[in-house]
Amino acid sequence: MKRTLWASLAIAALALPLAAQEAAPAPSPGEIVAAADPGDWIGIAADDLLVMDLAAGRDGQARRVVIQLMPEPFSQGWIENIRTLARTRWYDGISVNRVQDNYVTQWGDPNYDNPEAEGEAKPLPGGLMVVPQTEYTDLRTAGEATWFKWADGPYANHHGFYSGWPIGWRADAKWPVHCYGMVGVGRGMSPDTGSGAELYTVIGHAPRHLDRNIALVGRVIEGMEHLSSLPRGSGALGFYTPEEADKRTPIRSVRVASDLAEAEQPRFEYLATDSETFARYAEARANRRDPFFIVPAGGADICNIPVPVRRVGEAG
Amino acid sequence: MKRTLWASLAIAALALPLAAQEAAPAPSPGEIVAAADPGDWIGIAADDLLVMDLAAGRDGQARRVVIQLMPEPFSQGWIENIRTLARTRWYDGISVNRVQDNYVTQWGDPNYDNPEAEGEAKPLPGGLMVVPQTEYTDLRTAGEATWFKWADGPYANHHGFYSGWPIGWRADAKWPVHCYGMVGVGRGMSPDTGSGAELYTVIGHAPRHLDRNIALVGRVIEGMEHLSSLPRGSGALGFYTPEEADKRTPIRSVRVASDLAEAEQPRFEYLATDSETFARYAEARANRRDPFFIVPAGGADICNIPVPVRRVGEAG
Numbered sequence: 001m002k003r004t005l006w007a008s009l010a011i012a013a014l015a016l017p018l019a020a021q022e023a024a025p026a027p028s029p030g031e032i033v034a035a036a037d038p039g040d041w042i043g044i045a046a047d048d049l050l051v052m053d054l055a056a057g058r059d060g061q062a063r064r065v066v067i068q069l070m071p072e073p074f075s076q077g078w079i080e081n082i083r084t085l086a087r088t089r090w091y092d093g094i095s096v097n098r099v100q101d102n103y104v105t106q107w108g109d110p111n112y113d114n115p116e117a118e119g120e121a122k123p124l125p126g127g128l129m130v131v132p133q134t135e136y137t138d139l140r141t142a143g144e145a146t147w148f149k150w151a152d153g154p155y156a157n158h159h160g161f162y163s164g165w166p167i168g169w170r171a172d173a174k175w176p177v178h179c180y181g182m183v184g185v186g187r188g189m190s191p192d193t194g195s196g197a198e199l200y201t202v203i204g205h206a207p208r209h210l211d212r213n214i215a216l217v218g219r220v221i222e223g224m225e226h227l228s229s230l231p232r233g234s235g236a237l238g239f240y241t242p243e244e245a246d247k248r249t250p251i252r253s254v255r256v257a258s259d260l261a262e263a264e265q266p267r268f269e270y271l272a273t274d275s276e277t278f279a280r281y282a283e284a285r286a287n288r289r290d291p292f293f294i295v296p297a298g299g300a301d302i303c304n305i306p307v308p309v310r311r312v313g314e315a316g
Numbered sequence: 317m318k319r320t321l322w323a324s325l326a327i328a329a330l331a332l333p334l335a336a337q338e339a340a341p342a343p344s345p346g347e348i349v350a351a352a353d354p355g356d357w358i359g360i361a362a363d364d365l366l367v368m369d370l371a372a373g374r375d376g377q378a379r380r381v382v383i384q385l386m387p388e389p390f391s392q393g394w395i396e397n398i399r400t401l402a403r404t405r406w407y408d409g410i411s412v413n414r415v416q417d418n419y420v421t422q423w424g425d426p427n428y429d430n431p432e433a434e435g436e437a438k439p440l441p442g443g444l445m446v447v448p449q450t451e452y453t454d455l456r457t458a459g460e461a462t463w464f465k466w467a468d469g470p471y472a473n474h475h476g477f478y479s480g481w482p483i484g485w486r487a488d489a490k491w492p493v494h495c496y497g498m499v500g501v502g503r504g505m506s507p508d509t510g511s512g513a514e515l516y517t518v519i520g521h522a523p524r525h526l527d528r529n530i531a532l533v534g535r536v537i538e539g540m541e542h543l544s545s546l547p548r549g550s551g552a553l554g555f556y557t558p559e560e561a562d563k564r565t566p567i568r569s570v571r572v573a574s575d576l577a578e579a580e581q582p583r584f585e586y587l588a589t590d591s592e593t594f595a596r597y598a599e600a601r602a603n604r605r606d607p608f609f610i611v612p613a614g615g616a617d618i619c620n621i622p623v624p625v626r627r628v629g630e631a632g
Contacts, residue, residue, distance in 0.1 A: 058374070099545075101540055101541045101544055101545075102496045102497070102540070102544070133610075134610050134611060154602065154613070154614065154615020154616055154617060155613055155614075155615060155617070179521065180418045180520055180521045181418070189607055189608055191610045203520075204496055204519075204520065204521070204544075205495065205496045205520070205521050205522055205619045205620065206521055206620075207620070208613055208616075208617065208620060209601070209602075209604050209609070209612075209613045209616065209620065211611075211613065212610075212611040213604075213608070213609050213610050213611055224417055224418070225417045225547075225548040228417055228418070228520075228544075228545075228548075229415075229417075229544075229545050229546065229547055229548060230545065231541075231545055232541040232544075232545060285525070286470065286525075288525050288529075291505055292505055292529070293525070293529050294449075294450050294507045294528075294529050295450060295527075295528040295529055296525075297470070297471055297524055297525045297527065298470065298471075299470020299471060300470055300524075300525065301470060301471070301524065301617070303521045304521065304522075304523070304524060304525065
């Protein structure tokens with residue numbers, strides 16, 4: 001079997017002109033992104049960046065996480081809750097309370113909506129709106145999404161990207177999807193609870209059953225490993241039990257980047273999802289031709305096409 | 317909007333007979349599994365279980381990982397390589413060398429096929445076969461897979477389960493898929509390299525582009541958190557650099573469970589994927605009706621229907 005395969009390849013090679021035989025291998029998705037034109041990158045507003053500093057790791061290493069907040073129409077007034085919580089320093093001193101393997105890491109008040117809670121919940125600042133968790137504006141009122149290509153399997157008729165965000169699409173609705181690293185608003189059993197004080201990020205296979213059941217508000221764009229590699233909780237839903245309360249990672253501070261001194265503001269940009277470069281990148285994710293791959297998949301689910309995000313100045 | 321919603325619900329409630337108003341909420345997928353008939357569970361042969369003990373954690377906690385090896389037709393003669401490597405104790409003293417966020421944790425000889433390697437590779441025992449990484453027997457020659465229901469999006473025409481394993485299906489091929497926790501054979505650039513000495517497991521969103529490009533040989537059925545929560549490597553592909561060699565987690569021993577004393581053999585069983593209980597479980601994963609959920613997804617991708625596996629004697 002193996003010998004036959006090699007023989008076929010040898011014959012195929014002989015039949016190709018010399019130039020083709022010596023051609024460079026097809027570029028990987030990363031190489032396509034690295035070669036993007038500078039004009040394909042779009043800066044992210046400092047007002048849409050959250051800088052979250054966890055307590056240092058055991059080896060003293062700094063643990064900074066940067067979150068990009070989602071724009072309208074998918075996230076609306078309630079995004080302002082998150083800025084308010086950061087500006088009133090409500091987030092400072094809370095902790096990571098839940099790490100459920102192949103699901104989510106969740107941070108907030110350890111005494112809010114936590115089956116392992118022992119104490120009183122921390123009062124919230126005034127003026128927050130209740131997040132209507134299942135309400136998303138239909139994209140048709142806000143412009144068109146781009147790059148719908150492959151069917152989204154069981155979840156939607158199509159999938160694609162809108163202003164740099166992954167979305168699902170059916171005739172009657174469009175919505176952001178729960179890919180790895182996306183950030184959402186924890187809530188109780190009632191859909192219209194949750195303020196943004198309790199947040200989680202996806203650390204496993206995309207839990208698409210949460211789509212349209214919980215409001216997504218952003219995604220982790222740097223430092224994801226500081227949230228995904230934390231010890232798993234052994235309590236209900238992956239919450240840390242009172243006996244393992246010392247595993248809760250303290251959150252030192254959360255700041256809106258625009259509130260930091262100019263020199264301290266991190267600056268990021270994303271690859272325009274309506275650019276020709278992005279289309280080629282996505283196509284290469286779906287049909288890997290770089291040398292390691294033998295059998296291209298012929299498609300990619302939306303969470304296997306992560307939108308490239310980089311620090312400003314990190315040209316390839 | 318909120319008031320309108322509540323009013324609608326109140327009217328709907330009034331229109332229902334009292335019994336329906338007081339009915340128990342729909343069972344969650346976990347509740348369906350817990351109520352399965354004992355006859356729906358199938359024991360896993362001790363010869364198909366690998367017991368891998370990592371060095372104790374920083375807090376002295378034991379870290380045991382149990383892997384279920386895959387049966388024919390998807391894994392064939394090369395599965396015996398893994399038993400040979402365990403029985404010759406080749407795995408004892410190797411380490412976890414690569415942890416790439418949202419991708420894989422990989423263990424083996426730190427000097428084999430590692431861009432960060434510094435030393436000589438450890439010799440392999442004789443008698444191993446080369447794993448033909450892209451060769452899978454077509455299931456049509458070996459019986460029928462069960463429970464194909466929803467389209468598999470871009471990856472296959474259908475998906476389903478065969479003898480407890482997730483598989484993709486097109487007219488010309490069927491193959492096991494790279495879900496979270498699946499274990500595969502690391503290889504070099506040539507497809508026909510790799511012996512089973514170098515293994516990896518998926519720690520993020522299912523990298524379905526690896527399907528049919530690398531041979532899957534099993535899945536982690538216990539202790540996954542000991543592999544998924546390890547510190548990420550900062551070298552190429554998530555390998556630990558020589559400077560962070562102390563992050564490599566030592567593997568103390570790997571044993572085939574059937575080689576352990578009878579009393580020390582872990583015993584596991586899986587929910588028969590051709591059982592009516594499994595069909596109800598999968599349907600409930602696709603259409604969550606337990607109280608937290610508001611909008612059922614209407615479908616589920618195959619990696620969002622993990623096959624239930626439990627220790628023998630853990631009835632719900």
